[in-house]
Amino acid sequence: MRAREGTARRYAKALHMIALESGAAPAVGQELAAFLGVLTAEPEARDALTRPWIKAGDRRSIAVAVARKAGCGKLVQDFLGLVADRGRMDHLPEIVPAYQALVDEDLGQARAQVRSAVALTDEEKRQLGARLERALGKRILLEEHVDSTLLGGFVAQVGSLILDGSLDGQLARMRERLARG
């Protein structure tokens, strides 16, 4: 798993350097995310790009074609073609967040993954974002999704920092206190 992340980071760094030169780093990130969205929605395309017995040249052609249809620029098309050619398309789910983390670092921003029991209102998102920005000194991009296994509240993760504002967390802490006596 660690080796897989290391490989993904190397690809992300290479793409990031080239994207910085072209001055389109954030757009490249969005294009990558769009391509990943297509692959997630189309399992057949993903299978075709990750099967080792399909010829490298064919994988490259398929990746370029899919990227073109997903609206990706020349740089992203070439990059995805290279990734498919090298048989690393299965690493894409790790490459995309690694690339976005590099772009976020450039822009002085961070992504907060928020899991909540019920959908947060716009006002709540704004307040949470503002609080996190104040606490971390960075611009915060909230990525929220509803987790029905949570009882109430939310859990926000920014990088390695986890803020547990859920009832589940409170109950877990209460369980520990009770068990300790």
Add this chain to the structure above:
Amino acid sequence: MSRVLATAAFLLALLPSLALASEGGGGLINLDKSLIIQMVNFGLLLLLLGKLLYRPLVGKMEERALAIRKSLDEAQAARAEAQREREEHAAKIQAAHAEAQAIRAAALKEAAEEQRRLVDAARAEAGRLVESARAEMTQDVRRAKQELRQEVSDLVIAVAERVIKKSLRDEDHRRIVADAIARVEKVS
């Protein structure tokens, strides 16, 4: 001694002859030439008797006395030997008694020592067992308490979760989220 006896015997034998001769002729002994012959005969007889009877008899008697003396000496020696052996046996028995006594004393001492050592070891082992049992019991009690606390807390939390899940309304969610947002700065 033998010579004196022979002379005496000769004289005694001569006396009656002389007496008879003096009383007149025609007796047993006549004082004539035959007397000399008789005396010679008698001397020869004495000599012959001494050679053939007296000396062997004396020799036998001496031999017998010697044998008896030897036997007596041997008996004396045997008695002395027996006495010596008896004393030796008595000494050996005494020594054996003393040795047996010493062995018994040593065995008794060793047994007492062994008994003391065994009692000490048993006492120490009993102490260890009691200590171990006590520690194990304490550990068991602690573990049981911990398990009980864990089970109670699991039960309490499970009940709390069910109650919360049923009773939470939208405004409660909003309040919980607001409280969590308010705690963000404190957490950081």
